[in-house]
Each structure stands twice: as C-alpha cells, then as structure tokens.
Amino acid sequence: MSSIGSAARAHLFHDGTVERYRDVLARGVDRVARRVAAVDRPGTGAPPEALAPLVGAVDLDRPLGDTDAALDELHDVWLRDAVWFHHRRYLAHLNCPVVIPALLGEAVLSAVNSSLDTWDQSAGATLMERRLIDWTAERIGLGGAADGVFTSGGTQSNLQAMLLAREEAHRRVVGGAPVRPARPEVLARLRIVTSAAGHFSVQKAATLLGLAADAVLTVPTDASRRMRTDELARTIDRCRRDGQVVMAVVATAGTTDFGTIDPLPEVADICTAAGIWLHVDAAYGCGLLVSPTRRHLLDGIERAASVTVDYHKSFFQPVSSSALLVRDGRTLRHATWHADYLNPARAAEQGIPNQVDKSIQTTRRFDACKLWLTLRIMGPDAVGALFDQVVDLATEVWRRVDADPRFEVAAPAQLSTVVFRYANADPNLADEANLHAREALAASGAALVAGTRVDGAHWLKLTLLNPETTVDDVTAVLDLIAGHAAWYARTAATPAPVG
Incomplete structure (x- = not known):
C-alpha cells in the first residue's frame, strides 16, 4: 500500500478512529458556535464577484492536511459571509432557524450514514x-x-x-x-x-x-x-x-x-x-x-x-x-x-x-x-407553540405596517408573511424605489427581506419564521427600508445639473 493510501485510512470513520472523530467534530462545532455567537447581522452583503475569486483560488488538488487550516479556509470562503437564518433580522424567505435536537439528529444520521x-x-x-x-x-x-x-x-x-x-x-x-x-x-x-x-x-x-x-x-x-x-x-x-x-x-x-x-x-x-x-x-x-x-x-x-x-x-x-x-x-x-x-x-x-x-x-x-x-x-406541542409565535408576530407586524403612512399592505397576514411596499413616493417611481430599498438593505447586511410581484407591481415581503424576532426588530428594518426608498425617490426626482 502506498504511503498516501496508508495515511488516507486515518480519515475513515470506524472503531479505530472514534477519538479522531470526536476531536475533529468538536473543532468544527466549536468554530460554528463561535461564529454564531459573534454574528451581529444576517449577512455581510458580499456580492458574487467578491467571493468568486476566493473560491476559485482554492486548489482542490493540494490538500491542506490539517483540520484547523481547512476550517480557517472554510471561514474565509463561506462562514464569514454566510446567510444566517437564525438572526432576528433575517426576514426574507421560508428558511427557519433550527432546533438543537434536530442538529443532534443531523450529526448522528451523517455519521451512521x-x-x-x-x-x-x-x-x-x-x-x-x-x-x-x-x-x-x-x-x-x-x-x-x-x-x-x-x-x-x-x-x-x-x-x-x-x-x-x-x-x-x-x-x-x-x-x-x-x-x-x-x-x-x-x-x-x-x-x-x-x-x-x-x-x-x-x-x-x-x-x-x-x-x-x-x-x-x-x-x-x-x-x-x-x-x-x-x-x-x-x-x-x-x-x-x-x-x-x-x-x-x-x-x-x-x-x-x-x-x-x-x-x-x-x-x-x-x-x-x-x-x-x-x-x-x-x-x-x-x-x-x-x-x-x-x-x-x-x-x-x-x-x-x-x-x-x-x-x-x-x-x-x-x-x-x-x-x-x-x-x-x-x-x-x-x-x-x-x-x-x-x-x-x-x-x-x-x-x-x-x-x-x-x-x-x-x-x-x-x-x-x-x-x-x-x-x-421537545414534543409536538412545543414545535407548534414556536410556529404559533411567528404567526402571532406577523399579525402584529401587519397591523403596524397597515397603520404606517409610509407603506401599504397587499393583504392581511394569514400565516407568517407580510407583503407590503413603500408608498410615500411618486407612483411612477414606486417600483424602482422598492427594488432599490431591498437591494441596498441586502448590500448593507443589516437585514434581509424578500421581493415579489403582485398584480404586475414590485412589492416587498417579510417572512417571519424566527420566534426570537421581535416587533422592535421588524420596526427597525422598516425604518431602514423607508430610508433607502426615500433616498431613491428624492434622487430620482431631482433633475440632473445642467452644464
């Protein structure tokens, strides 16, 4: 057997490598735990053109040969700029934060395979x-x-x-x-x-x-x-x-x-x-x-x-x-x-x-x-109680958005989504103002919301699936959206200087 083949066997999971398994997974879990503890926004807003060179520069034919070095690299190409669904101001798509018992199940099922x-x-x-x-x-x-x-x-x-x-x-x-x-x-x-x-x-x-x-x-x-x-x-x-x-x-x-x-x-x-x-x-x-x-x-x-x-x-x-x-x-x-x-x-x-x-x-x-x-x-009632919390949150958020003169809502909240748009702008600029607000918000990394089309017009959408999210969190995001949209409306309506 070649020296490479012999060394490779040390990476196989079996009864002779359980201590290595414990050590390596503990290092990975520790990295994720430390990263999650430090997350202060749902994303960094890094665009594809910023991340593509980092990923493209990785030579997959030249292994690092070290767990910590590989985790360092993983941080640079993914974890640093990952989108964090557990963050209270991730309000975009139907992605939920996950419960810890399920993460335990993920670890067990992956190992047994x-x-x-x-x-x-x-x-x-x-x-x-x-x-x-x-x-x-x-x-x-x-x-x-x-x-x-x-x-x-x-x-x-x-x-x-x-x-x-x-x-x-x-x-x-x-x-x-x-x-x-x-x-x-x-x-x-x-x-x-x-x-x-x-x-x-x-x-x-x-x-x-x-x-x-x-x-x-x-x-x-x-x-x-x-x-x-x-x-x-x-x-x-x-x-x-x-x-x-x-x-x-x-x-x-x-x-x-x-x-x-x-x-x-x-x-x-x-x-x-x-x-x-x-x-x-x-x-x-x-x-x-x-x-x-x-x-x-x-x-x-x-x-x-x-x-x-x-x-x-x-x-x-x-x-x-x-x-x-x-x-x-x-x-x-x-x-x-x-x-x-x-x-x-x-x-x-x-x-x-x-x-x-x-x-x-x-x-x-x-x-x-x-x-x-x-x-x-946990039991099913506990899972259901978590879902009830986000539905209750959506109802309260809908009431507040509906009462806010800066916005209009498309329909009352049914489950945990609220479809709305910035309306305090020239109707001819409303679509572009809402598109700009969503893009600017995402680029800042401060929050993430979704977008959709309703009856041919561009709208924004809050998807509330995090029981940790509060009305104050959503209010802060709405203020950011209104600020971005208002800036666009003012800028687009201002005539370009002559000469």
Missing part, C-alpha cells in the same frame, strides 16, 4: 421513518390506508404527487391496469388546475411528466388571495366539454407570498363530485398540524388524495426534511421499479420493507432522524 432505500441498508431507520409517516398521516386525518415517504423538499413531493395523479388518471382513461409507458395521446389531454398563487413547482412537474405545454390551468384568487371555487368549478366544466381530463386539482395550504390557505372543504367538495385527485401543497402551512391553537385552519385537508409537508419550513428542521403523504398507500406503486440487485420483486412478496419501492429517489438520507429526535425531546 444509513441509506433509506432498502431494509438491508437501514434496518430500524426504515421503521422510524414509517412511524413518522404514520404519525403525520394521523395528524392530517388521512385514514388507516394512508402511507407516504420522506423527500428532499416540497418540489419533489409535488412532483411525485403529480406523477401518482397522472398514472391514476391515465389508468382511468385507458381502463384496466397501469400502462407503461403512458400513451402520448392520453398525456396530451391531461390537465392540472391550481390557483394563480400556487407554487411554481406544479408547472415544473407538468413539464417533467411530459404533459402538454398548456397542461397547468390557473384560476384566479379572491381579495384574500385564496382560490376562487366558482372559477375552479367553471374550469373543470370547461375541460370536460373540451374533451380534456383534469388529472389533479392542487390546493395550497400556505402560499409562498401571502401564506393563504385555499378553501379546502369547498375545493374537496368539487373534487369529490368530479372524481378528481385533490393534492394539497401544505409545504408551508404544515406547522399548523402541531399548533395548539390554529389546527382548524387546515380543516378539509383530511379529504385530500395527497399532501406535501415541509418539516424544514415550519417544524424548525434543517434542510432537507419533507414528505409526501397519500390517502391510499397503494397509489405509491406508480413509483415502484424492481431491480434484482437492489429490491427484487420477491422482497416485496416476503414483506421486506424497502422504502425505495415508494420513492422516486434511490439512495436517500435518514432525514427522519432529525424529526424523530425533535419529537422525542
């Missing part, structure tokens, strides 16, 4: 994931035949839900057992109906599943940004008259911008009457499943054929931690492919629990471990 595709690679981890799926299905109310699988995130969950809905619709059209591959003439007729406020992953899923370019039909929302059920019914009727087949209706429980929850009972009534697969994208709103006070906001979700949940949004879990739940576990067979070298058909006949039979992934992390430890250490 179980793969959740087959039983012989995971053992009890498979049963723990299945128990968490059953627990979530019980919280939703899907019934005893429900099943599901963990995924990488809401986009994958929505994709798999649309795959199952497509196969079920295809089977109904052609009659009999599922047909592989799907017939092009059938795919051309399939349609998905969602609201104008639905997530873009629905359109992405339609493309990946080979549906027509116009397969996704969006219906308008009402003044509260919820799906209009009258328009939903009309769209379904129009599809039927045109010879199209609505394979799924996608309702949203927590839209990305407004946090709105579609009228799930009414949508379910329409889908039941028409025999259409109802999918509820609750990637954001799933935190209500453990809310001690707001679970009723999800009434009707129990009637869905499939549900997306993102624990890494409102359960305070590290990325990634998501799941797809289905009312009828048999529909997961549409994602099943057997390979003699991995999950032969005889394994299923013997009752061996191979999770790859349910997933569109093969190798898959034991992300369920994080949620398992969170529930066993």
Whole structure:
C-alpha cells in the first residue's frame, strides 16, 4: 500500500478512529458556535464577484492536511459571509432557524450514514421513518390506508404527487391496469388546475411528466388571495366539454407570498363530485398540524388524495426534511421499479420493507432522524407553540405596517408573511424605489427581506419564521427600508445639473 493510501485510512470513520472523530467534530462545532455567537447581522452583503475569486483560488488538488487550516479556509470562503437564518433580522424567505435536537439528529444520521432505500441498508431507520409517516398521516386525518415517504423538499413531493395523479388518471382513461409507458395521446389531454398563487413547482412537474405545454390551468384568487371555487368549478366544466381530463386539482395550504390557505372543504367538495385527485401543497402551512391553537385552519385537508409537508419550513428542521403523504398507500406503486440487485420483486412478496419501492429517489438520507429526535425531546406541542409565535408576530407586524403612512399592505397576514411596499413616493417611481430599498438593505447586511410581484407591481415581503424576532426588530428594518426608498425617490426626482 502506498504511503498516501496508508495515511488516507486515518480519515475513515470506524472503531479505530472514534477519538479522531470526536476531536475533529468538536473543532468544527466549536468554530460554528463561535461564529454564531459573534454574528451581529444576517449577512455581510458580499456580492458574487467578491467571493468568486476566493473560491476559485482554492486548489482542490493540494490538500491542506490539517483540520484547523481547512476550517480557517472554510471561514474565509463561506462562514464569514454566510446567510444566517437564525438572526432576528433575517426576514426574507421560508428558511427557519433550527432546533438543537434536530442538529443532534443531523450529526448522528451523517455519521451512521444509513441509506433509506432498502431494509438491508437501514434496518430500524426504515421503521422510524414509517412511524413518522404514520404519525403525520394521523395528524392530517388521512385514514388507516394512508402511507407516504420522506423527500428532499416540497418540489419533489409535488412532483411525485403529480406523477401518482397522472398514472391514476391515465389508468382511468385507458381502463384496466397501469400502462407503461403512458400513451402520448392520453398525456396530451391531461390537465392540472391550481390557483394563480400556487407554487411554481406544479408547472415544473407538468413539464417533467411530459404533459402538454398548456397542461397547468390557473384560476384566479379572491381579495384574500385564496382560490376562487366558482372559477375552479367553471374550469373543470370547461375541460370536460373540451374533451380534456383534469388529472389533479392542487390546493395550497400556505402560499409562498401571502401564506393563504385555499378553501379546502369547498375545493374537496368539487373534487369529490368530479372524481378528481385533490393534492394539497401544505409545504408551508404544515406547522399548523402541531399548533395548539390554529389546527382548524387546515380543516378539509383530511379529504385530500395527497399532501406535501415541509418539516424544514415550519417544524424548525434543517434542510432537507419533507414528505409526501397519500390517502391510499397503494397509489405509491406508480413509483415502484424492481431491480434484482437492489429490491427484487420477491422482497416485496416476503414483506421486506424497502422504502425505495415508494420513492422516486434511490439512495436517500435518514432525514427522519432529525424529526424523530425533535419529537422525542421537545414534543409536538412545543414545535407548534414556536410556529404559533411567528404567526402571532406577523399579525402584529401587519397591523403596524397597515397603520404606517409610509407603506401599504397587499393583504392581511394569514400565516407568517407580510407583503407590503413603500408608498410615500411618486407612483411612477414606486417600483424602482422598492427594488432599490431591498437591494441596498441586502448590500448593507443589516437585514434581509424578500421581493415579489403582485398584480404586475414590485412589492416587498417579510417572512417571519424566527420566534426570537421581535416587533422592535421588524420596526427597525422598516425604518431602514423607508430610508433607502426615500433616498431613491428624492434622487430620482431631482433633475440632473445642467452644464
């Protein structure tokens, strides 16, 4: 064996290197802890052109050979300018601070490195994931035949839900057992109906599943940004008259911008009457499943054929931690492919629990471990109480912004987002003033907010997912935004000097 090969073995994790493992991880944990303790803003505002040369200069063919030196370098290329979701003035996207029990789970699952595709690679981890799926299905109310699988995130969950809905619709059209591959003439007729406020992953899923370019039909929302059920019914009727087949209706429980929850009972009534697969994208709103006070906001979700949940949004879990739940576990067979070298058909006949039979992934992390430890250490009520706190905060922030003459709000807060804009400027400059305010704020690193478009205009968005954030924190950010926007409005309105 070469000297390099011999030295390399010292880096493998096994019974002979556990002390090295303890030492190296302790050094890494200490670096992160010290960095977090020193963070005084959610980011530094470093632009790509500043960081790209640092990363590009790293010679990956010449190892540093020392843990501390590598951690020093990691600080320079990443940690120093990282975006910190735990900071009280990170108010941008659906990124939550994470709970410590989940971080413990992350460390454990990474070291053991179980793969959740087959039983012989995971053992009890498979049963723990299945128990968490059953627990979530019980919280939703899907019934005893429900099943599901963990995924990488809401986009994958929505994709798999649309795959199952497509196969079920295809089977109904052609009659009999599922047909592989799907017939092009059938795919051309399939349609998905969602609201104008639905997530873009629905359109992405339609493309990946080979549906027509116009397969996704969006219906308008009402003044509260919820799906209009009258328009939903009309769209379904129009599809039927045109010879199209609505394979799924996608309702949203927590839209990305407004946090709105579609009228799930009414949508379910329409889908039941028409025999259409109802999918509820609750990637954001799933935190209500453990809310001690707001679970009723999800009434009707129990009637869905499939549900997306993102624990890494409102359960305070590290990325990634998501799941797809289905009312009828048999529909997961549409994602099943057997390979003699991995999950032969005889394994299923013997009752061996191979999770790859349910997933569109093969190798898959034991992300369920994080949620398992969170529930066993904190309990679901504690997680729900954290989510309740940010929803309460958003309600109070919305009241204050609505009463502030410098701003206007697009809609009342539903969950934990507030969509607003600086309005104390020439209407012709309002879009540019708001865009400038967001960019200037991000460049300063003092705070981070998101942006979106509402009815063709540029708006700003506060996404409140940190229970440590206070109204005073948000007020300070609003003052910064108003200052940047007002400066732009004054500057843009001032005529350029002559001569």
